[in-house]
Amino acid sequence: MSKLKGAIIGLGFISGKGQFPAYQKRDDVEIVAIADHAPGRLTAAGLAAPNARLYSDWRELLEKEQLDFVDISTPPNVHAEITLAALAKGVHVLCEKPLATSVAEAMSMVEGARKHERVVFPGHNYKHAPVVKFSRDVMNGGRIGKVRAVTLNTFRTTHAKGVTEWRTDWRRDKKTSGGGIAMDHGSHSFYLTFAWMQSLPTHVTAKTLTLDSQWDTEDNLNCVLTFPNGFAHCFLTWTAGVRKVVYSLQGSDGAVVIDDDKWELTQGKGSKPVVENGIIESDWMDASHTKWHNSMFDQFKVAIAEKDFVNRELRESVACVQIIETCYRSSAEGCRELPLTIDVTKI
Numbered sequence: 001m002s003k004l005k006g007a008i009i010g011l012g013f014i015s016g017k018g019q020f021p022a023y024q025k026r027d028d029v030e031i032v033a034i035a036d037h038a039p040g041r042l043t044a045a046g047l048a049a050p051n052a053r054l055y056s057d058w059r060e061l062l063e064k065e066q067l068d069f070v071d072i073s074t075p076p077n078v079h080a081e082i083t084l085a086a087l088a089k090g091v092h093v094l095c096e097k098p099l100a101t102s103v104a105e106a107m108s109m110v111e112g113a114r115k116h117e118r119v120v121f122p123g124h125n126y127k128h129a130p131v132v133k134f135s136r137d138v139m140n141g142g143r144i145g146k147v148r149a150v151t152l153n154t155f156r157t158t159h160a161k162g163v164t165e166w167r168t169d170w171r172r173d174k175k176t177s178g179g180g181i182a183m184d185h186g187s188h189s190f191y192l193t194f195a196w197m198q199s200l201p202t203h204v205t206a207k208t209l210t211l212d213s214q215w216d217t218e219d220n221l222n223c224v225l226t227f228p229n230g231f232a233h234c235f236l237t238w239t240a241g242v243r244k245v246v247y248s249l250q251g252s253d254g255a256v257v258i259d260d261d262k263w264e265l266t267q268g269k270g271s272k273p274v275v276e277n278g279i280i281e282s283d284w285m286d287a288s289h290t291k292w293h294n295s296m297f298d299q300f301k302v303a304i305a306e307k308d309f310v311n312r313e314l315r316e317s318v319a320c321v322q323i324i325e326t327c328y329r330s331s332a333e334g335c336r337e338l339p340l341t342i343d344v345t346k347i
């Protein structure tokens with residue numbers, strides 16, 4: 001089997017603990033090069049990947065290497081610039097979320113994928129958590145009727161930290177992150193709502209808060225997305241007392257509630273609903289989510305094989321960036337309901 005030759009740009013927490021170990025276990029991928037501008041991370045790269053060529057400048061890596069794909073795992077402020085440069089070299093791109101820090105940047109990445117006929121694919125890995133896959137199977141099997149509301153609570157006791165060899169608190173610096181928890185984690189909640197509501201939202205109402213005021217990015221987001229067929233409520237916090245996710249899908253004839261690995265399925269709304277519950281190990285506490293990477297990478301490979309350059313996942317990532325941008329505007333305008341004006345199915 002011929003291997004896909006890949007490079008990692010930004011060997012920090014997620015690619016060091018998540019992607020790279022997952023690639024090492026695959027027999028269809030070879031990581032031939034790694035770029036990171038932090039000397040300490042290049043040292044770590046040399047130890048983890050002794051056969052890979054190392055670069056302190058990603059531009060030099062793109063200039064010198066013959067690649068099938070790059071895995072971009074830097075902070076979001078440089079996702080668009082690196083993606084456009086990789087596409088211009090004829091290289092497919094797997095890019096961490098959020099795809100970009102603005103809709104304008106995200107749209108330039110879509111145009112780049114189309115122009116250079118290369119895939120851009122976002123790292124929407126929460127779809128690949130085993131318990132999330134279970135909820136989708138329950139829903140698609142018609143076991144809870146039509147889903148008309150979903151709630152997504154994401155509790156974190158602190159902002160996610162980057163590696164210590166670089167700037168561990170970059171998520172709290174707007175110039176680097178583009179925003180706080182909405183920018184950092186919003187995508188995960190939003191693309192799950194698309195799958196569960198089986199449509200895209202049309203309007204957003206949001207409120208952000210910065211409880212820890214030493215930083216210039218928000219640590220709490222509360223928002224409602226309006227869909228043609230119902231509502232989604234997303235609450236994300238970095239100031240919680242416990243780390244967990246609690247999701248619910250409310251259907252016309254039952255519900256699924258997920259509490260980390262635990263699930264409860266209720267069927268029937270009459271006097272005798274049938275309730276089942278169980279546990280599906282999904283490794284929520286492992287923030288690298290390395291076990292979810294494989295099935296996402298398989299999808300990326302399918303998009304490459306099918307020349308699906310502007311693929312559904314990419315469109316959804318643009319929708320996420322649009323929602324994030326609109327959340328900030330809604331909050332700034334007194335939580336006003338705002339329309340989502342770009343129809344991502346037409347981009």
Ligand SMILES: NC(=O)c1ccc[n+]([C@@H]2O[C@H](COP(=O)([O-])OP(=O)(O)OC[C@H]3O[C@@H](n4cnc5c(N)ncnc54)[C@H](O)[C@@H]3O)[C@@H](O)[C@H]2O)c1
Pocket residue numbers: 009010011012013014015035036037038041056058073074075076078096097098123124125160161162163166167168170184287288289
């Ligand atoms: N999908 C998920 O579950 C998940 C989880 C964590 C992080 N992420 C995403 O992954 C990305 C990285 O997050 P992280 O937590 O790994 O951060 P991190 O700080 O641990 O890693 C980022 C790395 O990129 C390097 N870097 C920064 N700018 C660079 C540049 N211009 N050129 C070369 N190298 C550069 C840093 O030196 C660092 O090693 C972010 O987009 C984040 O949102 C996704």
